[in-house]
Amino acid sequence: MQAVETTTTLKSVTSSRLVRTLVAGSFAALLAGCATDAPQDTWQPKGSNARMINDLDWVVFSIAGVVGVVVFSVLAFALWKYRDRGQPIPEQTHGKPVLEIGLTILPALILVGIAIPTVGTIMDLAETNDTECIVNVTGQQWWWEIDYPVQDGCGGIEEPIVTSGQMVIEAGTKVLVRGTSRDVIHSWWIPSLNGKRDMVPGRIHTVRLEADEPGIFAGQCTEFCGLSHANMRMEVIAMNSTDFAIWKANQVQDYVAPVAGSLAAEGESTFISQCSRCHQVDGLTDSNDELIISRPDQNVWSGAAPNLTNFMTRNTFAGASWDLLSKECRPGVWDASPSTIGAAYLDGVTDSCLNEVELREWLRNAPAKKPMYTDPESLEATNGLVRGMPYLALSEDQIDQLVAYLLERK
Amino acid sequence: MFTTGSKLLIGSSVFASVAAVVYGVTQNEALGIVGLVSAACALAFLAGVNVWAGDSNLSALDTAAVATSEASDDPPGASIWPMVFAVGAAAVLVGLVSQQSVFTIGLVILLAAGAQWAVQAWAESASTDSTTNAAVRGRLANPLEYPLLGAFAVGGIAYALSRIMLWLSKTNTIIAFVVLATIIACIAFIFAARPSLKRGAIGGVLTVGAVAIVAGGVAAGVDGQRYIHVYETIAADAALVCNSPEEFEVDEGASQTVSTKAGTYTISLTAAGTLEFDVPGPVDEGSDAISLRRSNPNNIVFRNDSGEARRLTLDFGPAPEDEASAAAEEGYGADESHGADESHGDKSDRNLTCTSLVEDGGAQLITVKFAEPSFAYADDAEAYRFYVPGTDAEIDVVVP
Numbered sequence: 001m002q003a004v005e006t007t008t009t010l011k012s013v014t015s016s017r018l019v020r021t022l023v024a025g026s027f028a029a030l031l032a033g034c035a036t037d038a039p040q041d042t043w044q045p046k047g048s049n050a051r052m053i054n055d056l057d058w059v060v061f062s063i064a065g066v067v068g069v070v071v072f073s074v075l076a077f078a079l080w081k082y083r084d085r086g087q088p089i090p091e092q093t094h095g096k097p098v099l100e101i102g103l104t105i106l107p108a109l110i111l112v113g114i115a116i117p118t119v120g121t122i123m124d125l126a127e128t129n130d131t132e133c134i135v136n137v138t139g140q141q142w143w144w145e146i147d148y149p150v151q152d153g154c155g156g157i158e159e160p161i162v163t164s165g166q167m168v169i170e171a172g173t174k175v176l177v178r179g180t181s182r183d184v185i186h187s188w189w190i191p192s193l194n195g196k197r198d199m200v201p202g203r204i205h206t207v208r209l210e211a212d213e214p215g216i217f218a219g220q221c222t223e224f225c226g227l228s229h230a231n232m233r234m235e236v237i238a239m240n241s242t243d244f245a246i247w248k249a250n251q252v253q254d255y256v257a258p259v260a261g262s263l264a265a266e267g268e269s270t271f272i273s274q275c276s277r278c279h280q281v282d283g284l285t286d287s288n289d290e291l292i293i294s295r296p297d298q299n300v301w302s303g304a305a306p307n308l309t310n311f312m313t314r315n316t317f318a319g320a321s322w323d324l325l326s327k328e329c330r331p332g333v334w335d336a337s338p339s340t341i342g343a344a345y346l347d348g349v350t351d352s353c354l355n356e357v358e359l360r361e362w363l364r365n366a367p368a369k370k371p372m373y374t375d376p377e378s379l380e381a382t383n384g385l386v387r388g389m390p391y392l393a394l395s396e397d398q399i400d401q402l403v404a405y406l407l408e409r410k
Numbered sequence: 411m412f413t414t415g416s417k418l419l420i421g422s423s424v425f426a427s428v429a430a431v432v433y434g435v436t437q438n439e440a441l442g443i444v445g446l447v448s449a450a451c452a453l454a455f456l457a458g459v460n461v462w463a464g465d466s467n468l469s470a471l472d473t474a475a476v477a478t479s480e481a482s483d484d485p486p487g488a489s490i491w492p493m494v495f496a497v498g499a500a501a502v503l504v505g506l507v508s509q510q511s512v513f514t515i516g517l518v519i520l521l522a523a524g525a526q527w528a529v530q531a532w533a534e535s536a537s538t539d540s541t542t543n544a545a546v547r548g549r550l551a552n553p554l555e556y557p558l559l560g561a562f563a564v565g566g567i568a569y570a571l572s573r574i575m576l577w578l579s580k581t582n583t584i585i586a587f588v589v590l591a592t593i594i595a596c597i598a599f600i601f602a603a604r605p606s607l608k609r610g611a612i613g614g615v616l617t618v619g620a621v622a623i624v625a626g627g628v629a630a631g632v633d634g635q636r637y638i639h640v641y642e643t644i645a646a647d648a649a650l651v652c653n654s655p656e657e658f659e660v661d662e663g664a665s666q667t668v669s670t671k672a673g674t675y676t677i678s679l680t681a682a683g684t685l686e687f688d689v690p691g692p693v694d695e696g697s698d699a700i701s702l703r704r705s706n707p708n709n710i711v712f713r714n715d716s717g718e719a720r721r722l723t724l725d726f727g728p729a730p731e732d733e734a735s736a737a738a739e740e741g742y743g744a745d746e747s748h749g750a751d752e753s754h755g756d757k758s759d760r761n762l763t764c765t766s767l768v769e770d771g772g773a774q775l776i777t778v779k780f781a782e783p784s785f786a787y788a789d790d791a792e793a794y795r796f797y798v799p800g801t802d803a804e805i806d807v808v809v810p
Binding site for chain 2: 128129131132133134136138147149150151152153160161162176178180182200201202203204205206280282291293295296297302303304
């Protein structure tokens with residue numbers, strides 16, 4: 001008898017703990033939805049395309065909510081009303097044609113009701129005829145390359161622009177992103193500007209972007225793409241037309257070599273010997289005044305490495321996973337108002353604002369900072385080509401030189 | 411108890427051992443010691459067997475004891491498996507020092523013969539009745555043997571047939587298959603229509619047929635297969651093919667349709683003889699240059715609306731030196747006998763790729779990948795350019 005009581009008590013305690021855990025978990029999940037600093041909240045649209053999705057969400061969730069409440073209410077009522085009270089089992093019947101047909105037609109009508117606005121939204125989001133600017137994005141393990149082809153759009157681009165990690169657009173402009181991938185499937189997602197779009201090798205997929213006003217909009221790859229999938233991030237920087245024009249002009253400026261004899265000049269030599277095999281700096285020449293053309297296809301599995309011509313005009317690096325701006329300077333750009341953010345971004349990364357610690361860590365041993373397939377002894381499957389940036393065994397002097405050189409890449 | 415025979419063997423073994431010791435002490439020579447120790451071991455082994463069997467002291471008059479003795483059991487049946495096992499072991503050893511295929515075959519023989527030998531030995535210890543033992547063996551081994559033997563037989567016949575078909579010409583292969591299928595159908599019809607046919611007759615016919623096919627396969631295999639033409643590829647002969655509007659072997663039967671309807675760029679040769687491109691997005695990207703990505707497989711659909719069969723060619727720039735010298739040695743390029751298009755000069759030193767010849771109204775997909783940006787070839791007007799041999803149509807490529 002005592003054993004039975006003990007078992008009952010244990011069951012009661014376990015059940016009580018389970019209920020408490022569920023309630024606490026639900027409450028925590030509810031609170032998480034109230035976060036104000038949530039740059040990737042899909043329910044805080046900052047552009048027309050994301051707003052279309054958001055508007056559709058409300059319709060779908062409202063209908064689904066009503067259906068859910070009705071179903072669970074009926075279920076709860078049936079469970080309570082017909083609970084086991086020792087009564088005899090009622091007569092078992094099979095088939096209620098009217099009820100069954102009705103319960104088939106009703107959900108079908110509800111689904112049709114949901115499908116009409118859903119299909120309409122999908123069609124609207126697939127529209128490309130109103131494009132005002134085209135930007136190419138190319139995913140690879142584990143960063144995004146962004147290039148602006150020669151076009152009349154984007155206010156006119158006469159020379160291609162190549163950057164990485166951060167896409168700069170003009171606020172209020174309808175941008176068409178043409179995306180693909182160089183290795184595995186990736187997915188482009190800037191939640192506050194639009195939904196996700198898979199980027200598939202060999203195919204061009206498009207997605208519209210439009211920002212209501214200047215700002216920085218964060219996103220990340222949402223298709224598992226390997227070891228550092230979680231470290232494959234990106235941002236869209238929207239700025240006004242004046243700032244955007246300045247940014248474009250700056251991106252195609254001629255290469256300016258460091259002053260002879262400076263630390264940066266030594267860094268240029270180090271860059272040529274250590275980095276230029278994969279990383280392109282447009283306009284960089286060798287001692288014979290010949291253009292240096294990187295050949296990442298001979299070293300990297302994806303065939304590409306970030307173009308570092310204007311490295312310090314961005315404010316993140318290594319797949320937008322780390323800030324180039326120090327903690328002190330970061331809020332000055334990221335938290336700037338729409339009216340000042342463009343100018344703040346165009347200032348780039350200055351000597352005093354550089355996040356030197358993490359940049360040095362990256363140069364010292366990149367695979368230790370971001371998981372990548374770069375171990376020379378385990379590259380049989382890729383014929384010796386690395387996936388990501390390998391360990392280069394740079395000396396501290398070389399790192400000093402490279403930091404000085406990169407600081408001038410604006 | 412030790413029998414007389416056992417005592418003799420034990421004594422002999424002890425004597426051989428003592429002799430080995432004495433020989434070893436008195437003679438400084440190892441071979442004799444090895445021989446005597448071996449003899450001692452062998453005699454000890456026989457003595458042990460004799461002690462274990464313990465039947466050599468039975469009286470022939472003691473019929474009951476004789477009937478239950480080990481010696482009264484049926485002797486083991488004749489078996490081929492030890493010999494096959496030995497062949498397998500020999501093949502393994504030979505294979506270890508010669509070819510892996512010999513080793514593999516030897517190992518298969520070794521394992522199969524070992525398994526059969528073990529099953530047979532196990533079955534023969536089941537009872538003293540050889541018929542019962544054979545049934546026991548069959549119950550265990552037949553479910554494995556029959557499917558495996560069947561598979562080997564079918565595989566052998568199929569392989570023999572394939573050799574015959576590869577030996578015959580294409581046309582004769584079709585005829586042979588039709589004739590063979592007809593014969594098989596007729597024989598099957600006769601078997602079905604005449605259920606009273608003796609099993610021996612059926613088996614004989616099938617055996618003769620199988621042997622004939624295998625023999626034919628061996629003969630055809632020894633003689634070798636017919637000549638099979640290896641078709642040209644564009645990559646193997648790009649310097650020649652990509653610069654000519656003429657039709658080559660590589661163009662024969664080339665697809666004229668593309669299933670891809672979206673997600674690619676399109677370059678069209680118009681009726682006016684110009685190249686135009688279409689890419690996703692309505693923004694005008696200019697009419698004289700198409701922007702393509704670096705180190706990326708760019709899929710491009712080439713549509714030909716010019717009224718004549720044409721191909722789309724891409725010039726990647728100068729060919730690597732080893733390829734250029736090889737092309738020059740073979741006389742490609744300006745050699746008119748190869749149909750090179752003079753309007754684009756000597757192309758033997760260019761790195762080219764192209765579509766097959768596309769008929770009017772047709773389309774083909776070409777995948778191109780640029781390792782370097784276009785500004786690397788800023789001084790080379792020919793490089794990074796799509797053109798159509800036999801026309802003036804061309805379009806530049808910009809690779810950032």
